[in-house]
Amino acid sequence: MHFTLTEDDQLIVASVTELCAKSMGQAADWDDAGQLPGSILTEVADLGLLGMSTPQALGGVELSGIVRAAVPEALGGGDAALALVVAGHDGLAAAHVARAATPAQRAAWLGAWAAGEPLVAWCEPGTELSGQMCGEGLRVSGQTPVTAGVGLAGRFVVNVPLDRGIASALVLGEQAGVSRTKVDRLGMRAAAAGRVVFDDVLIPLEALIGAPGDGVVASLMAEFQIALGAIACGVGRAALAAASVYSMQREQFGQPISNFQAIQWKLANAATELDAAALLVGRAAWMLEQRQPFEAAAAQAKVAASEAAERACSEALQIHGGYGYTREFPVERHLRAAKTLSMAAGSNRASRKTAAAAIARRFGGS
Amino acid sequence: MDLTLTDEQSAILDMVKEFTAREVAPVAAQLDRDARFPKDHVARMAELGLMGIEVPEQYGGSGLDPMSYVLAMEEVSAACASTGVIMSVNNSLVCDPLVKFGTEAQKERWLSPLASGEKLGCFMLSEPEAGSDAAAQQTIATADGDGFVISGTKNWITNGPQADTGILFTMTDRDAGSRGITAFVVDMNGKGVRRGQKDDKLGIRASHSCQVFFDEHRVSADQVLGQVGKGFKVAMSTLDCGRIGIAAQALGIARAAFTAAASYACDRRTFGKAIIEHQAIAFMLADMEVEIEAARMLTWRAAILKGQGVRHTKESAMAKLYASEVANRVAKDAIQVHGGNGYVTEYPVERHFRDAKITEIYEGTSEIQRLVIANHIIKG
Numbered sequence: 001m002h003f004t005l006t007e008d009d010q011l012i013v014a015s016v017t018e019l020c021a022k023s024m025g026q027a028a029d030w031d032d033a034g035q036l037p038g039s040i041l042t043e044v045a046d047l048g049l050l051g052m053s054t055p056q057a058l059g060g061v062e063l064s065g066i067v068r069a070a071v072p073e074a075l076g077g078g079d080a081a082l083a084l085v086v087a088g089h090d091g092l093a094a095a096h097v098a099r100a101a102t103p104a105q106r107a108a109w110l111g112a113w114a115a116g117e118p119l120v121a122w123c124e125p126g127t128e129l130s131g132q133m134c135g136e137g138l139r140v141s142g143q144t145p146v147t148a149g150v151g152l153a154g155r156f157v158v159n160v161p162l163d164r165g166i167a168s169a170l171v172l173g174e175q176a177g178v179s180r181t182k183v184d185r186l187g188m189r190a191a192a193a194g195r196v197v198f199d200d201v202l203i204p205l206e207a208l209i210g211a212p213g214d215g216v217v218a219s220l221m222a223e224f225q226i227a228l229g230a231i232a233c234g235v236g237r238a239a240l241a242a243a244s245v246y247s248m249q250r251e252q253f254g255q256p257i258s259n260f261q262a263i264q265w266k267l268a269n270a271a272t273e274l275d276a277a278a279l280l281v282g283r284a285a286w287m288l289e290q291r292q293p294f295e296a297a298a299a300q301a302k303v304a305a306s307e308a309a310e311r312a313c314s315e316a317l318q319i320h321g322g323y324g325y326t327r328e329f330p331v332e333r334h335l336r337a338a339k340t341l342s343m344a345a346g347s348n349r350a351s352r353k354t355a356a357a358a359i360a361r362r363f364g365g366s
Numbered sequence: 367m368d369l370t371l372t373d374e375q376s377a378i379l380d381m382v383k384e385f386t387a388r389e390v391a392p393v394a395a396q397l398d399r400d401a402r403f404p405k406d407h408v409a410r411m412a413e414l415g416l417m418g419i420e421v422p423e424q425y426g427g428s429g430l431d432p433m434s435y436v437l438a439m440e441e442v443s444a445a446c447a448s449t450g451v452i453m454s455v456n457n458s459l460v461c462d463p464l465v466k467f468g469t470e471a472q473k474e475r476w477l478s479p480l481a482s483g484e485k486l487g488c489f490m491l492s493e494p495e496a497g498s499d500a501a502a503q504q505t506i507a508t509a510d511g512d513g514f515v516i517s518g519t520k521n522w523i524t525n526g527p528q529a530d531t532g533i534l535f536t537m538t539d540r541d542a543g544s545r546g547i548t549a550f551v552v553d554m555n556g557k558g559v560r561r562g563q564k565d566d567k568l569g570i571r572a573s574h575s576c577q578v579f580f581d582e583h584r585v586s587a588d589q590v591l592g593q594v595g596k597g598f599k600v601a602m603s604t605l606d607c608g609r610i611g612i613a614a615q616a617l618g619i620a621r622a623a624f625t626a627a628a629s630y631a632c633d634r635r636t637f638g639k640a641i642i643e644h645q646a647i648a649f650m651l652a653d654m655e656v657e658i659e660a661a662r663m664l665t666w667r668a669a670i671l672k673g674q675g676v677r678h679t680k681e682s683a684m685a686k687l688y689a690s691e692v693a694n695r696v697a698k699d700a701i702q703v704h705g706g707n708g709y710v711t712e713y714p715v716e717r718h719f720r721d722a723k724i725t726e727i728y729e730g731t732s733e734i735q736r737l738v739i740a741n742h743i744i745k746g
């Protein structure tokens with residue numbers, strides 16, 4: 001048993017951390033603009049982060065589940081919006097195709113996607129989308145749930161609930177009848193979240209991914225909880241680091257405020273809770289990698305991490321006092337991101353339901 | 367990241383599970399009610415090699431790693447937290463410093479009988495006026511001929527009423543502060559050692575603690591553990607390891623309370639359904655499990671670091687702080703899940719609630735753990 005990454009995996013994480021230090025000083029501006037710049041997406045593509053789930057033979061870098069959970073944390077420490085967009089592109093869209101698409105589709109799409117050409121947003125199934133299979137393909141009307149990356153992506157993977165299960169398909173942004181709306185969110189604004197809107201659009205047969213009811217969508221969403229937990233840990237740790245540094249610099253009553261126990265307590269609590277949450281994320285990733293039932297562990301990790309991050313960010317803001325409330329310091333942005341993470345991809349209420357259902361099964365309830 | 371247990375770890379876990387299920391769990395409530403020291407369990411734990419788990423086999427121990435210790439501690443404490451602390455003190459607070467700081471002769475004379483469980487040990491740091499501020503020792507050891515003469519009072523000494531051997535902290539140089547502290551290994555039945563009444567406690571009632579009085583107790587120079595003036599380091603390094611054991615104890619208590627609550631919630635029906643089907647109860651159970659798993663990860667991480675020989679002061683403090691607070695929250699909520707039944711001794715959760723509280727106090731209160739963690743963050 002051990003709790004460390006392999007040396008190779010540590011190098012990958014170090015390169016991501018380095019990218020954050022070098023290229024993410026502008027994250028606050030991206031947040032203001034509500035848009036990630038193309039240049040940062042090129043940089044993450046160059047590091048291979050858009051092809052982590054894509055087999056090497058198809059142009060990806062194909063990383064283990066363990067490091068795929070460590071990358072979003074490192075990235076989330078730089079910019080949570082970027083981490084979320086990358087996780088949607090790689091961990092949902094590309095992983096979906098790698099797992100369920102035909103060899104021809106995989107060959108046609110995945111290589112380009114690993115290079116970020118184009119960026120793909122993956123839309124959860126929602127109740128406002130309806131579809132019908134017909135001879136030529138899938139006819140779709142309505143709109144997807146709010147999805148990160150919609151404003152940045154050139155392609156979408158949409159998941160349409162049908163009677164016999166969820167039908168998944170790749171949709172081109174420029175297709176007639178397809179439009180997108182922008183949704184201004186509290187946090188991770190640079191992820192350019194929005195909805196994809198369908199006005200009676202026919203998606204051709206060759207764009208359908210897998211078969212309705214193949215269960216892939218549910219397992220991708222369960223796995224995504226791990227990535228969200230990891231991003232939350234990154235956000236929380238970034239806020240904690242900012243608060244630690246600030247508390248040693250800021251002087252009141254003739255001494256650094258880090259001398260006061262009221263400040264020390266906040267730091268110690270946040271560090272402990274974030275370590276605990278990060279270990280739960282690692283545990284869930286390991287269970288997934290071991291092909292053990294991981295869904296409850298993933299839900300636990302997401303709840304623990306997003307709530308630990310919210311608390312850490314909130315206390316970090318408090319430690320910064322009035323300055324924390326301004327955009328001059330990064331903590332208010334971290335707090336908005338953390339709050340968004342506990343709402344994203346099914347709120348923590350849904351995650352708790354998953355965790356509770358597993359307990360009920362184990363202890364003989366319904 | 368790899369959470370696979372080794373064959374050896376799995377084997378000890380299975381063995382302890384069987385022992386606790388058969389022998390400990392069925393009598394834990396009665397032991398608590400009678401505040402009776404579990405002599406038979408201690409003898410059985412000695413036979414099973416649980417009193418010196420990490421001590422090398424050449425000194426009568428089991429020669430296992432810290433993970434094995436943590437796994438065993440969680441199991442024993444889930445069944446009976448009193449038995450857990452008796453075992454923890456002997457392993458972490460007595461055998462451990464003898465392994466780490468003892469001379470070859472000390473190991474043969476003192477360690478072997480403790481590790482094999484033939485004798486029982488206690489750890490005497492706290493005093494009436496020195497708890498969190500452990501360096502404020504009043505017990506004095508005065509150099510005298512080729513040895514020392516010791517006088518003073520130790521407080522709340524777990525295993526004190528039963529112990530044969532003790533690790534004792536004293537002042538040898540009052541002016542030197544924490545650098546004037548010296549540790550000794552002492553014979554608890556020696557001349558000038560007297561034990562007080564056993565303390566009447568809220569929880570862990572089957573584990574006994576008492577005051578120990580030293581009145582011109584004479585020890586020889588070869589009973590100094592480590593070096594003269596280096597006793598505080600012995601104490602702190604011992605507690606770094608001990609806290610992992612208390613984290614595991616807290617984890618065991620939390621798990622026992624959670625298990626009781628989850629089973630109860632599946633059986634008990636109100637308003638036409640099992641109470642686990644009411645979301646307020648289901649989510650309470652979900653939160654308990656999230657926190658227990660997190661506490662377990664922190665505890666295992668600290669144990670693994672110890673096994674790797676890496677410094678783990680902060681990680682031990684985090685494990686102990688988090689696990690002890692989780693144990694208290696979980697035990698409190700487990701009573702809530704049980705309703706009125708949780709408040710009566712017919713159900714186990716009120717005992718878990720009382721037992722959980724001590725884990726936030728001994729081997730450094732939660733406040734002291736936060737100080738340790740914060741110092742690591744601020745000073746790097």
Ligand SMILES: Cc1cc2nc3c(=O)[nH]c(=O)nc-3n(C[C@H](O)[C@H](O)[C@H](O)COP(=O)(O)OP(=O)(O)OC[C@H]3O[C@@H](n4cnc5c(N)ncnc54)[C@H](O)[C@@H]3O)c2cc1C
Binds near residue numbers: 488499521732733
């Ligand atoms: C059942 C039991 C068994 C025990 N077993 C042993 C044993 O085997 N061996 C042994 O040596 N000791 C033992 N102890 C003693 C135990 O370790 C001490 O009780 C503990 O360290 C706290 O010390 P104290 O009780 O003197 O509290 P105090 O130090 O007086 O603390 C009182 C309160 O003030 C807080 N406080 C103190 N200093 C600070 C600070 N700097 N900043 C913020 N808050 C602070 C504390 O956290 C606590 O809340 C045992 C105690 C009990 C109850």
